[in-house]
Amino acid sequence: MGEQRPQPKFRVRDLNFYYGQFQALKGVSIDIQPRQITALIGPSGCGKSTFLRCLNRMNDTIPGTRLEGQVLLEGQDIYAHEVDLTVLRQRVGMVFQKPNPFPQSVFDNVAFGPRVLGMIRGREQAEGVVEAALREVGLWDTLKDMLEEDALSLSLGDQQRLCIARVIATRPEVILMDEPCSALDPVATLQVEELMHTLKRDYTIVIVTHNMQQAARVSDRTGLFWLGELIEFGDTARIFTHPRLKRTEDYISGRMG
Amino acid sequence: MGTSLRAAFDRELEAIGQDTLRLQGMVDRAIERAVESLKQRDRALAGEVIAGDQEVNDLRFKIEEDCLALIATQQPTATDLRAVIAIMNVAVEMERMADHAAGIAKTVLRMGDQPLLKPLIDIPKMAELGRQMLRASVEALLARDADRARAVAARDDEMDELYFAVFDELVEIMAHKPDTVERATYLLWCAHNLERIGDRVTNIAERAVFITTGAMKELNIKRDEGG
Numbered sequence: 001m002g003e004q005r006p007q008p009k010f011r012v013r014d015l016n017f018y019y020g021q022f023q024a025l026k027g028v029s030i031d032i033q034p035r036q037i038t039a040l041i042g043p044s045g046c047g048k049s050t051f052l053r054c055l056n057r058m059n060d061t062i063p064g065t066r067l068e069g070q071v072l073l074e075g076q077d078i079y080a081h082e083v084d085l086t087v088l089r090q091r092v093g094m095v096f097q098k099p100n101p102f103p104q105s106v107f108d109n110v111a112f113g114p115r116v117l118g119m120i121r122g123r124e125q126a127e128g129v130v131e132a133a134l135r136e137v138g139l140w141d142t143l144k145d146m147l148e149e150d151a152l153s154l155s156l157g158d159q160q161r162l163c164i165a166r167v168i169a170t171r172p173e174v175i176l177m178d179e180p181c182s183a184l185d186p187v188a189t190l191q192v193e194e195l196m197h198t199l200k201r202d203y204t205i206v207i208v209t210h211n212m213q214q215a216a217r218v219s220d221r222t223g224l225f226w227l228g229e230l231i232e233f234g235d236t237a238r239i240f241t242h243p244r245l246k247r248t249e250d251y252i253s254g255r256m257g
Numbered sequence: 258m259g260t261s262l263r264a265a266f267d268r269e270l271e272a273i274g275q276d277t278l279r280l281q282g283m284v285d286r287a288i289e290r291a292v293e294s295l296k297q298r299d300r301a302l303a304g305e306v307i308a309g310d311q312e313v314n315d316l317r318f319k320i321e322e323d324c325l326a327l328i329a330t331q332q333p334t335a336t337d338l339r340a341v342i343a344i345m346n347v348a349v350e351m352e353r354m355a356d357h358a359a360g361i362a363k364t365v366l367r368m369g370d371q372p373l374l375k376p377l378i379d380i381p382k383m384a385e386l387g388r389q390m391l392r393a394s395v396e397a398l399l400a401r402d403a404d405r406a407r408a409v410a411a412r413d414d415e416m417d418e419l420y421f422a423v424f425d426e427l428v429e430i431m432a433h434k435p436d437t438v439e440r441a442t443y444l445l446w447c448a449h450n451l452e453r454i455g456d457r458v459t460n461i462a463e464r465a466v467f468i469t470t471g472a473m474k475e476l477n478i479k480r481d482e483g484g
Contacts, residue, residue: 197265
């Protein structure tokens with residue numbers, strides 16, 4: 001018997017993406033495994049964030065863009081006509097660079113998604129969901145007596161963890177993270193990284209980061225984007241100990257020209 | 258959430274520590290079985306010890322690779338960095354110790370059916386001492402216990418005394434009965450292998466001290482090295 005790989009969460013094939021005439025992604029093919037952390041690294045403008053945003057069709061709102069190729073989520077083409085974007089974005093949630101809680105209470109921030117999606121009714125159900133999500137991100141003990149406080153009064157690190165709680169309250173399968181720690185101090189960064197480690201038991205995580213050391217610390221698999229192409233992809237320990245390509249070696253060693 | 262912010266590093270280092278303990282157990286058994294094969298003149302057992310060396314080599318390389326990956330991915334500093342580097346060194350020391358055990362087993366094969374020159378007394382004592390020292394040094398390393406490591410290193414003097422006792426005795430026999438030279442030399446090789454095991458334990462103890470203090474220092478200057 002050969003080695004059995006689980007079906008990938010995402011299977012992307014020959015993905016091209018254009019902003020008008022500019023081709024931002026060139027023939028990207030990748031399998032993203034479930035319940036792993038996949039890190040995407042590369043210099044600014046290499047296409048890694050564009051790629052991330054293709055995974056839940058966040059680029060759809062940008063006029064003049066065009067996409068070719070296939071993005072399959074558990075075998076289903078997410079760019080097919082019948083796909084419901086609300087359902088897609090519930091399955092594939094996103095955390096952004098700057099913590100962006102709504103200017104509402106802690107409680108309402110976490111309850112927002114489940115309420116909008118009709119997953120919960122009434123205060124009691126909401127309480128259960130809010131508590132579970134805050135526990136999952138390690139904020140419950142800190143915030144349980146501050147649920148009615150304005151979310152914007154929290155520290156930036158806690159705001160970012162709150163945003164992660166807001167995503168997981170909707171029970172997604174995948175969490176996309178675009179530079180989730182770039183606005184955070186080192187302690188808050190390590191807290192979020194440790195949180196990612198606990199979350200991968202239940203979720204598939206894809207993280208874009210400028211911080212190579214962060215990619216090395218947190219991820220199971222790492223991919224390097226270069227001028228719109230995914231030039232190397234593999235187990236993180238291998239990428240950071242013996243990358244195949246000279247270009248990867250130069251980039252991770254800080255010797256990129 | 259873990260109590261340490263470096264929970265990922267701690268988890269991975271813990272796993273490497275477990276492998277280090279496993280390697281120590283394998284080397285311990287190799288020494289025990291090598292000397293047993295000498296005592297019993299059991300060539301099949303000697304063959305097993307020699308064959309088992311491959312497994313030791315494999316685990317040593319796994320530990321080295323895991324340490325490399327840990328350095329590359331977790332960027333340890335200070336004590337953490339010293340711990341990873343020390344474990345890499347210790348894995349190499351232990352692998353060489355298993356080579357010494359295999360050296361004894363190879364000597365057993367060379368001896369063929371010739372009877373032992375004399376009953377074995379000090380050689381099994383050296384083996385027992387070496388195994389105790391090895392276990393204690395690895396425990397001191399993983400517990401970051403510099404005092405215990407220094408105490409282990411000090412016991413290498415006992416090992417040297419045993420070795421020189423065996424050496425003097427065998428030279429005496431050879432001087433009086435030249436026809437025993439071959440058989441005496443075989444035993445001398447075995448004793449020498451065990452003596453080298455003691456030296457390598459001292460190196461492990463030095464690494465344990467290095468982790469906690471950062472000092473790279475020889476813990477035991479040997480009398481035959483003019484110390």
